[in-house]
Amino acid sequence: MLYEVWKKLHIETWQNTSYKFARLLLDPTVGDVTFVVRNGSRLLGRLYAYKSILAANNEYFAKREMNNILHLFVGFKTPTALIEPAHEQYSSPHDPAEAGESSPSI
Amino acid sequence: MTGIPKGERRASGVYSQLAGPPPNNREIIYFDEAKDDIDYVTLHNILYFIYIGCVNLPFTKDGAEEKHPDGYPGIPDAFRLFRSAHKFKLPLLRDRCLFYLDQGLTPQIAVERLFHPECESYDTLKNLYFDYLVANYDEVKETKEWERALTNDDDISPAAARFRARLLFDISKRLSTLAKAPQ
Numbered sequence: 001m002l003y004e005v006w007k008k009l010h011i012e013t014w015q016n017t018s019y020k021f022a023r024l025l026l027d028p029t030v031g032d033v034t035f036v037v038r039n040g041s042r043l044l045g046r047l048y049a050y051k052s053i054l055a056a057n058n059e060y061f062a063k064r065e066m067n068n069i070l071h072l073f074v075g076f077k078t079p080t081a082l083i084e085p086a087h088e089q090y091s092s093p094h095d096p097a098e099a100g101e102s103s104p105s106i
Numbered sequence: 107m108t109g110i111p112k113g114e115r116r117a118s119g120v121y122s123q124l125a126g127p128p129p130n131n132r133e134i135i136y137f138d139e140a141k142d143d144i145d146y147v148t149l150h151n152i153l154y155f156i157y158i159g160c161v162n163l164p165f166t167k168d169g170a171e172e173k174h175p176d177g178y179p180g181i182p183d184a185f186r187l188f189r190s191a192h193k194f195k196l197p198l199l200r201d202r203c204l205f206y207l208d209q210g211l212t213p214q215i216a217v218e219r220l221f222h223p224e225c226e227s228y229d230t231l232k233n234l235y236f237d238y239l240v241a242n243y244d245e246v247k248e249t250k251e252w253e254r255a256l257t258n259d260d261d262i263s264p265a266a267a268r269f270r271a272r273l274l275f276d277i278s279k280r281l282s283t284l285a286k287a288p289q
Contacts, residue, residue: 018157018158018160019175019177019178021157021158022154022157022158022160022177022178023175023176023177025150025153025154025157025177026177031132032132032133033132033133033134033135034132034133034134034135035134035135035137035149035153036134036135036136036137036138037136037137037138037144037145037146037149038136038137038138039138040138044145044146045146045150047146047149047150047153049153049157051133053156053157054153054156057156057157058156058194058195058196059195060193060194060195060196061156
């Protein structure tokens with residue numbers, strides 16, 4: 001009986017923690033990577049994540065973090081590419097919704 | 107592709123970047139092209155799965171009506187989620203999708219998905235639908251989806267048409283083998 005109570009408590013605690021943790025995906029103030037899903041120019045939504053968590057739990061993102069030349073997959077960006085745009089001329093984001101993206105309140 | 111400012115890169119092909127130096131090195135990845143083959147709900151489920159190992163693929167019909175906490179992802183298109191799980195190298199999620207896809211099979215769905223051009227790249231899915239179709243051929247042949255596949259009513263690429271033709275050949279071959287087999 002006690003075991004059942006403990007198990008229930010454990011599951012509920014774990015679930016609640018997980019949900020809280022996963023809700024961070026929707027919080028624009030956290031994370032170091034933003035995923036923007038659009039249909040053409042129409043913004044469908046944004047999700048926010050920590051690269052370290054993604055890399056720790058997933059081979060796709062782990063390789064992306066570790067291997068500079070591996071950018072075979074959609075969305076892959078090498079550290080080189082992070083620096084590269086500095087050589088290009090910057091312009092303002094193309095829509096007001098994206099403009100907010102440039103200054104996340106971290 | 108829509109108006110992307112200078113300094114940004116596409117998610118597809120290479121990568122994307124916000125114009126200007128990203129604050130705190132925050133990286134921005136865009137998914138906005140057909141070849142990305144992902145929508146918001148699918149991506150939400152993918153990230154959710156990577157974070158805590160859960161997705162919103164209900165095991166039962168009642169499960170679809172189950173209340174979830176705020177921030178829980180919506181129910182994704184399982185076929186698309188399967189493709190994304192494959193792309194993002196998530197074998198557990200892929201199996202979970204496969205289970206879901208297997209549970210909800212009907213003659214209509216089997217035909218529609220088997221003849222979907224994306225199905226060609228996934229042998230596991232192709233075999234699932236192929237076997238179902240052959241096993242339930244009497245029902246399948248009465249569906250509109252089957253009629254459409256046979257008459258090539260959809261506007262598809264030559265490559266997709268070749269895939270369909272090959273499938274039809276394989277189906278007829280299998281049915282013929284089954285007909286010859288001793289009862």
